[in-house]
Amino acid sequence: xxxxxxxxxREGKSLPGDILKVDSFLxxxxxxxxxxxxxxxxxxxxxxxxxxxxxTIESGGIIFACETARAFGYLPVxxxxxxxxxxxxxxxxxxxxxxxxxxxxxxVRISKEYLNREDHVLIIDDFLANxxxxxxxxxxxxxxGAVIEGCGAVVEKSxxxxxxxxxxxxxxxxxLVRISSLENGRILFEETEE
Amino acid sequence: xxxxxxxxxREGKSLPGDILKVDSFLxxxxxxxxxxxxxxxxxxxxxxxxxxxxxTIESGGIIFACETARAFGYLPVxxxxxxxxxxxxxxxxxxxxxxxxxxxxxxVRISKEYLNREDHVLIIDDFLANxxxxxxxxxxxxxxGAVIEGCGAVVEKSxxxxxxxxxxxxxxxxxLVRISSLENGRILFEETEE
Numbered sequence: 001x002x003x004x005x006x007x008x009x010r011e012g013k014s015l016p017g018d019i020l021k022v023d024s025f026l027x028x029x030x031x032x033x034x035x036x037x038x039x040x041x042x043x044x045x046x047x048x049x050x051x052x053x054x055x056t057i058e059s060g061g062i063i064f065a066c067e068t069a070r071a072f073g074y075l076p077v078x079x080x081x082x083x084x085x086x087x088x089x090x091x092x093x094x095x096x097x098x099x100x101x102x103x104x105x106x107x108v109r110i111s112k113e114y115l116n117r118e119d120h121v122l123i124i125d126d127f128l129a130n131x132x133x134x135x136x137x138x139x140x141x142x143x144x145g146a147v148i149e150g151c152g153a154v155v156e157k158s159x160x161x162x163x164x165x166x167x168x169x170x171x172x173x174x175x176l177v178r179i180s181s182l183e184n185g186r187i188l189f190e191e192t193e194e
Numbered sequence: 195x196x197x198x199x200x201x202x203x204r205e206g207k208s209l210p211g212d213i214l215k216v217d218s219f220l221x222x223x224x225x226x227x228x229x230x231x232x233x234x235x236x237x238x239x240x241x242x243x244x245x246x247x248x249x250t251i252e253s254g255g256i257i258f259a260c261e262t263a264r265a266f267g268y269l270p271v272x273x274x275x276x277x278x279x280x281x282x283x284x285x286x287x288x289x290x291x292x293x294x295x296x297x298x299x300x301x302v303r304i305s306k307e308y309l310n311r312e313d314h315v316l317i318i319d320d321f322l323a324n325x326x327x328x329x330x331x332x333x334x335x336x337x338x339g340a341v342i343e344g345c346g347a348v349v350e351k352s353x354x355x356x357x358x359x360x361x362x363x364x365x366x367x368x369x370l371v372r373i374s375s376l377e378n379g380r381i382l383f384e385e386t387e388e
Contacts, residue, residue: 019281028282029308030256030271032263058253059273062224063260069226077224079253086295087213088222101280114223 001041001176005189007034008155014182018157019101026154027060027126038176039067042124042152045174049149051075051122055115055141057108057133058082060126064154068124078115080108080137089113093143097136100129108136110144117145128153128175131162138169150174157182158190195235195370199383201228202349208376212351213295220348221254221320232370233261236318236346239368243343245269245316249309249335251302251327252276254320258348262318272309274302274331283307287337291330294323302330304338311339322347322369325356332363344368351376352384 013021025031042064051072056065057080069075081088089111098105115121123137134151141148148171156163156175166173178190207215219225236258245266250259251274263269275282283305292299309315317331328345335342342365350357350369360367372384 015281017280021281021283023281023283023305024307028272028275028305030260030263030273031268032260032271033268035260059256059275062253062256066224066226066229066257066260069224074225074227077226078222079224081222081253084296084298086211086297087209087215087217089215089217102278103280111217111222113218 001038003037004034004154004177008177009187012187014185014187018182020155020157020179020182020187022155030063032063035063035067036070038064038154039069039071041176042068042122042174043071045152046122046150047072049122050120051149052118052120053078053115053122053146055110055121055123055137056080056125057137061124061133064126065124068122068152076114078110080110080140082106082108093140095136095139095143097132099132108133108140110140112144115141115144115146119144119146120149121146122149123151125153126155128156128162128173129160131160131165134162135165135169138166138171152176155179195232197231198228198348198371202371203381206381208379208381212376214349214351214373214376214381216349224257226257229257229261230264232258232348233263233265235370236262236316236368237265239346240316240344241266243316244314245343246312246314247272247309247316247340249315249317249331250274250319251331255318255327258320259318262316262346270308272304274304274334276300276302287334289330289333289337291326293326302327302334304334306338309335309338309340313338313340314343315340316343317345319347321349321351322356322367323351323354325354325359328356329359329363332360332365346370349373
């Protein structure tokens with residue numbers, strides 16, 4: 001997604017600690033028009049799949065999952081919840097994961113009411129780096145017996161093991177922008193991507 | 195919003211502990227079409243205001259803020275973040291709040307880059323009950339010197355003090371559905387609403 005690359009070069013910041021800051025339009029301030037284009041791009045890549053539901057995780061993935069759902073003709077979106085909430089079902093699928101950004105472990109939960117073996121899910125998230133969130137969502141879908149039609153992330157750090165972990169689990173991954181390095185404050189992209 | 199009331203009566207559950215569960219379409223599974231209608235409804239109520247930015251809080255408010263932003267012609271959305279994250283600016287506006295649903299205190303942060311005295315904000319969230327999240331967002335906007343054009347929530351528990359707290363701060367509140375009681379497992383609505 002050439003336009004997204006240009007925007008990341010223009011507004012993104014590569015900070016010490018391997019951090020890519022793209023919060024001016026992706027994950028703190030949101031540019032809804034760009035989010036729409038991202039949803040359309042995921043639709044374009046997965047439109048031949050019989051997707052019935054979009055699965056994501058709070059908070060960063062929600063808007064991109066919703067835009068993808070719209071592009072597919074208004075599919076339902078289900079987002080995994082982190083941590084405890086009194087209004088959460090007790091009967092949930094649950095899986096642990098680690099957040100490098102927040103430096104903490106967490107549990108992702110999805111109510112059994114909203115994920116089952118009838119579902120053909122497309123898993124969408126904002127970032128793919130170590131693959132912690134994505135593999136947790138895969139595990140939840142597998143617990144539910146759902147068919148996983150594919151996984152998509154907006155931005156991938158291709159030098160981290162996320163993609164490899166998902167491929168090893170036997171699922172397809174599509175990412176819209178692949179970053180090959182954030183060293184020395186510079187943002188470099190994979191040259192092989194379209 | 196009559197359609198939303200009917201949906202809450204059909205799918206919502208009033209559970210012990212004053213909990214309204216509407217996670218089949220609002221805050222765990224999301225019906226994107228309904229979210230669009232909610233965004234349009236907020237636009238309808240605030241369209242005479244010179245809004246330049248939609249402000250919300252993760253995670254439940256994000257989709258409704260984004261749909262409202264779209265209805266206003268693609269305004270930027272900024273969402274307050276809860277807790278620590280390594281990719282968050284250090285230079286933030288911050289405000290404490292209490293979550294009754296999660297039974298814990300938290301800090302809401304917004305980067306100073308994305309909220310300032312030029313902004314005319316409309317604050318949007320999913321629920322208004324005690325008003326903790328909404329008054330925290332108001333405090334953040336006030337810290338930034340932004341003009342608050344109004345506050346909107348999808349579902350209000352009108353027997354709780356949220357509305358009163360916001361009115362006392364001098365701001366307008368619009369909610370799409372007002373629930374007057376969840377006693378004995380029944381969901382009752384305010385009769386005075388449109």
